[in-house]
Amino acid sequence: MAAEVSHSASGTNGAAGRMGVLLGLSLRLHRFVDLNSLMRHTLPELRRIMDVEAVSIMLPESEGEALRMVWTENTGGVSDEAVRRSRIPMGQSIAGSLFKSRKTQVISDVREDPRHFPGVDRAAGFESRSILAIPLMSGNRTVGVLECINKRRGRFEREDVELGEALAGILCLAIEKAELIGRLERANAELRALVDLRSRQLEQIEREKQRLLREVEGRYHFEQIVGSSNAMLRVFHHARHAVDSDITVLIQGETGTGKELIARCLHFGGSRKAGPFVAENCATIAPGLFASELFGHVKGAFSGADKDRKGLIERADGGTLFLDEIGDLPMEIQKGLLRALEDGCFRPVGSNEIRRSDFRLITATHKDLQREVEAGRFREDLYYRIGVFRIHLPPLRERHGDIPLLASFFLRKFNEKYQKNLPAIDPAALQCLESWPFLGNVRELRNEIERAVAVAEDGRPIGLEHLSPRLVGNASPSCRSHPGNLKDRVEALERTLIVDALKACGGNQTKAADLLGLSRYGLAKKIKRYGLSDAVLACQPD
Ligand SMILES: Nc1ncnc2c1ncn2[C@@H]1O[C@H](COP(=O)(O)OP(=O)(O)OP(=O)(O)O)[C@@H](O)[C@H]1O
Numbered sequence: 001m002a003a004e005v006s007h008s009a010s011g012t013n014g015a016a017g018r019m020g021v022l023l024g025l026s027l028r029l030h031r032f033v034d035l036n037s038l039m040r041h042t043l044p045e046l047r048r049i050m051d052v053e054a055v056s057i058m059l060p061e062s063e064g065e066a067l068r069m070v071w072t073e074n075t076g077g078v079s080d081e082a083v084r085r086s087r088i089p090m091g092q093s094i095a096g097s098l099f100k101s102r103k104t105q106v107i108s109d110v111r112e113d114p115r116h117f118p119g120v121d122r123a124a125g126f127e128s129r130s131i132l133a134i135p136l137m138s139g140n141r142t143v144g145v146l147e148c149i150n151k152r153r154g155r156f157e158r159e160d161v162e163l164g165e166a167l168a169g170i171l172c173l174a175i176e177k178a179e180l181i182g183r184l185e186r187a188n189a190e191l192r193a194l195v196d197l198r199s200r201q202l203e204q205i206e207r208e209k210q211r212l213l214r215e216v217e218g219r220y221h222f223e224q225i226v227g228s229s230n231a232m233l234r235v236f237h238h239a240r241h242a243v244d245s246d247i248t249v250l251i252q253g254e255t256g257t258g259k260e261l262i263a264r265c266l267h268f269g270g271s272r273k274a275g276p277f278v279a280e281n282c283a284t285i286a287p288g289l290f291a292s293e294l295f296g297h298v299k300g301a302f303s304g305a306d307k308d309r310k311g312l313i314e315r316a317d318g319g320t321l322f323l324d325e326i327g328d329l330p331m332e333i334q335k336g337l338l339r340a341l342e343d344g345c346f347r348p349v350g351s352n353e354i355r356r357s358d359f360r361l362i363t364a365t366h367k368d369l370q371r372e373v374e375a376g377r378f379r380e381d382l383y384y385r386i387g388v389f390r391i392h393l394p395p396l397r398e399r400h401g402d403i404p405l406l407a408s409f410f411l412r413k414f415n416e417k418y419q420k421n422l423p424a425i426d427p428a429a430l431q432c433l434e435s436w437p438f439l440g441n442v443r444e445l446r447n448e449i450e451r452a453v454a455v456a457e458d459g460r461p462i463g464l465e466h467l468s469p470r471l472v473g474n475a476s477p478s479c480r481s482h483p484g485n486l487k488d489r490v491e492a493l494e495r496t497l498i499v500d501a502l503k504a505c506g507g508n509q510t511k512a513a514d515l516l517g518l519s520r521y522g523l524a525k526k527i528k529r530y531g532l533s534d535a536v537l538a539c540q541p542d
Pocket residue numbers: 224225226227253254255256257258259260261262324409442443446
């Protein structure tokens with residue numbers, strides 16, 4: 001038999017006593033911040049106050065299909081653990097129907113109630129006879145269900161219902177508070193773990209940054225710039241004076257002579273090495289974009305400026321700005337650069353705000369800037385300001401003596417890149433390289449060696465057949481001869497003649513064999529012996 005009980009004012013009988021009980025419990029409840037200890041201390045007291053054999057608290061599963069017995073306390077000597085975590089189907093139990101109706105119910109004879117779910121009783125070895133079931137409400141939300149089971153003396157009366165509801169209200173607040181604190185503690189622990197992880201990652205990034213810095217410093221070090229000619233030794237000696245100061249440096253030289261390399265060495269060898277190295281080639285900037293590239297712009301400064309953008313000067317703050325081909329900087333921008341050089345101040349396009357940047361300026365040009373000044377294309381004051389310290393890099397054709405050193409430096413570098421082990425550049429090929437004018441300077445030599453390493457057979461030296469045809473075609477006959485002993489010289493000459501014949505016959509081995517007075521088989525053997533298969537392929541007509 002079940003009766004729904006509406007919330008009603010308490011009676012006067014024993015009101016002061018009940019008030020005392022409630023107050024005492026509410027004070028004690030709020031001492032607990034952890035749900036489990038709260039329940040461990042509260043449920044026995046609840047059972048005593050309500051004068052029942054057992055009390056249970058059930059909370060919904062996250063999917064909402066069942067309730068779980070989360071805490072229980074009984075006098076039957078059955079361990080809590082036996083019944084805890086019991087699953088009570090929402091649609092087939094008194095607690096489940098109450099969870100939905102949200103109305104307190106007194107069931108005076110449980111055996112007669114068809115909703116009674118006997119699974120829990122079986123697990124507990126306990127027999128429920130009467131139940132006072134009370135929803136735990138938080139505002140409009142049902143948080144769970146409290147069941148007071150088997151009234152010891154008499155039946156559940158109106159006073160029991162009122163006391164139970166008042167207790168449930170206090171309990172609900174305490175559960176919510178403890179749950180909230182639990183959630184906060186979990187979030188806090190997650191946050192701490194995240195902070196720990198982030199700081200470990202930051203440490204790792206910092207270690208990696210230091211490692212890369214050491215690596216870059218090692219790479220851009222004057223010792224890494226190859227050259228033993230007097231001209232280059234003078235450059236090294238002179239350039240070192242500019243490493244430890246903030247002095248502006250103007251590097252002059254043809255394309256590919258190593259101007260940017262020197263600029264990097266000045267930056268990474270000096271006190272600004274931990275700051276940025278920002279490099280830009282003025283020849284590649286569209287005329288209308290110079291101001292925005294150099295000084296940056298603010299959102300809306302011009303059509304297409306959909307967000308603020310830092311310019312080169314601002315990005316180089318704390319480091320070095322390297323402007324290659326400074327001779328191409330338009331007149332109208334030169335004044336702004338001069339001002340930034342004087343006091344570090346500049347104004348982004350579209351902004352009224354003056355910003356500051358602490359940067360060192362290194363510039364480079366292949367042009368004669370003095371002549372640009374005379375022609376009225378370059379400001380004289382800027383010319384003197386950027387050229388406080390000058391470095392002139394001689395073209396490679398004026399320091400042919402550096403070619404063998406540079407060539408073997410690049411051979412080592414590209415052996416590593418292509419994971420090969422070409423032991424050397426043979427003397428004929430070296431002589432050929434030395435006789436080439438290299439208008440593209442060191443860059444052209446570097447590209448030539450890279451190409452040769454890429455095509456050459458692993459384990460064998462680089463020979464004439466691995467060089468570009470234009471270089472070999474240009475080589476003088478003496479350069480094609482080998483300076484070694486007679487056997488080496490004969491072999492080198494033989495190889496050169498075979499390459500020439502293959503070239504003349506467009507890679508056709510039968511014709512080349514005729515031309516050389518060899519059998520087709522004899523030529524094939526020599527091609528194999530000299531490792532000329534790449535040369536044969538290179539000679540094939542397109
Ligand atoms: N003396 C050198 N030793 C080793 N490598 C060098 C040397 N000089 C130049 N290089 C290499 O040659 C290539 C071209 O050098 P870099 O870019 O510094 O020349 P650049 O004068 O700035 O050319 P551009 O004016 O065309 O920009 C780079 O790979 C550089 O590392």
